[in-house]
Amino acid sequence: xxxxxxxxTWGGVVGHPTGVTSVKDLFYLTHGDMRQAxxxxxxxxxxxxxxxxxxxxxxxxxxxxxxGHLHDAGLELVSVYSGANFIYPDxxxxxxxxxxxxxxxxxxFGAERLVIGGGARRAAGTTDDDYRRLADSLNEVADIAExxxxxxxxHPHLSTIVESPEELDRLLPNTRIGFCPDVxxxxxxxxxxxxxxRSYGDRxxxxxxxxxxxxxxxxxxxGDGDLDLAGIVGALRETGYDGWLMxxxxxxxxxxxxxxxxxxxxxxxxxxD
Numbered sequence: 614x615x616x617x618x619x620x621x622t623w624g625g626v627v628g629h630p631t632g633v634t635s636v637k638d639l640f641y642l643t644h645g646d647m648r649q650a651x652x653x654x655x656x657x658x659x660x661x662x663x664x665x666x667x668x669x670x671x672x673x674x675x676x677x678x679x680x681g682h683l684h685d686a687g688l689e690l691v692s693v694y695s696g697a698n699f700i701y702p703d704x705x706x707x708x709x710x711x712x713x714x715x716x717x718x719x720x721x722f723g724a725e726r727l728v729i730g731g732g733a734r735r736a737a738g739t740t741d742d743d744y745r746r747l748a749d750s751l752n753e754v755a756d757i758a759e760x761x762x763x764x765x766x767x768h769p770h771l772s773t774i775v776e777s778p779e780e781l782d783r784l785l786p787n788t789r790i791g792f793c794p795d796v797x798x799x800x801x802x803x804x805x806x807x808x809x810x811r812s813y814g815d816r817x818x819x820x821x822x823x824x825x826x827x828x829x830x831x832x833x834x835x836g837d838g839d840l841d842l843a844g845i846v847g848a849l850r851e852t853g854y855d856g857w858l859m860x861x862x863x864x865x866x867x868x869x870x871x872x873x874x875x876x877x878x879x880x881x882x883x884x885x886d
Contacts, residue, residue, distance in 0.1 A: 614854070616880060617661030617691045619821070619861040620668065622869035623650035629667050637707035640667030640715070641694060647671075648682045653870035655686030658877050663692040663859050666715035669722060676721060683722075691857050692819060693719035694768070696730035699750040700743045709750070713757050720761035726819050726857075727758045727765045728793050732774040732784075739774050747774065748788035755790045766793035766819040769802065771830075776802035778809060791818035795861070796845050797825035797832055807841065807848035814852025822880065823861045832863050834872045835879035846883045 624645025632639025643650070647668055654662050662683070672679040683690055695715040697708035716727050732747040751767055758765035767790045769775040775784050781804070785792060792813050796806035798821075810817065822845075824838030825831070835842060849858075860876045862869070 614849070614856065614858050614884065615661065616659050616877065617663060617689075617857050617859045618654045618657065618659045618873050618876075619663040619694075619859055620645070620647060620650040620654070621665070622862045622865050622872060623647070623653070625864055626665065636704050637711050639711065640670055641665035641696065642667035647679070650869075651682045651686040651688055654873060655688050657870060657873040659688065659860070659873070661689040661691035661857060661859070663694060663728065663861075664690065666693050666695040666711075666718060669693060669715075669718040672722075673718060679722060690719075690722045690724045692726035692728050692766075692859065693722075693724050694728045694730070696768075696770075697750070698733035699731045700733050700735075700746045700774075702746070705746075705750060709753060709757065712754055716757050716761045716763065720763055725763055727754070727763055728768050728819060728821075729754055729765060729790070730768045730770040730773065734772065734774055743774055744783045745787070748784055751784075751788040751790040755788075764791055764818055766791040768793040768795055768798075768821065770795070770798055771801055778802070778804040781809065781813075785813060785816060792816035793819040793821060795821035795823070796840060796842075797821075797823040797838070800825050800827065800840055801830050807844045810845065810848040810852060814848075814854065817849075817852060817854055818856060820849065820854070820856070820858050821861045822858050823863075823876075834862055834865070835860065835876040837875075842879070843883055843886065846880075
């Protein structure tokens with residue numbers, strides 16, 4: 614397995630402000646210096662990086678700048694993260710248009726994976742049709758990614774309609790998109806990440822690895838939370854997974870580079886055992 618790191622820690626995640634009035638422009642963004650992020654990630658010993666689609670949009674008219682940063686850091690752009698509501702028929706065409714732009718940018722910069730979160734929770738409550746619409750939309754996302762020569766992965770996430778193991782079971786059998794388990798989100802949603810990995814091992818084509826303190830539902834550098842990371846890595850090995858492990862830390866009060874270094878040391882010990 615190869616190790617990469619997500620750039621989110623350098624500034625956290627926000628949505629592009631134009632998305633409030635124009636859903637087709639609602640890209641994810643990390644409000645941080647991407648040059649510093651890729652430099653730090655490379656110096657921390659990782660081989661790849663995952664970035665948000667909105668940060669790629671910033672380099673769309675000057676791709677050589679980001680390509681130069683990645684080259685200098687010795688990193689591959691492994692994956693690009695995006696997402697959408699996916700359950701509202703009226704805005705779905707605009708959401709998918711944005712996903713097409715994200716996939717094209719991912720391919721332009723050499724990424725192999727488009728990672729997608731989403732599935733909105735309605736104020737009036739989730740319906741069976743919402744899961745059907747989400748599944749159908751994710752099939753379209755898979756088609757979009759394949760048209761660009763890359764693969765798509767669905768990432769269950771807190772605040773969406775796919776938090777718990779039961780909700781995941783309502784979705785995955787009805788869509789063909791690949792599965793990206795984020796082990797901390799799965800645990801925070803009430804699941805056993807290792808058991809879920811074993812159940813859906815044939816669907817996994819990407820992994821987000823981070824730690825969690827369950828009592829406060831706070832994400833941590835690897836080894837600082839209470840997840841059984843050794844058991845999770847063991848489950849991945851049992852399934853035959855040999856792809857990227859993308860270490861992620863959504864928010865961190867300290868130095869993001871130091872957190873990346875600590876997580877790198879922890880995951881390398883796990884892989885060596």
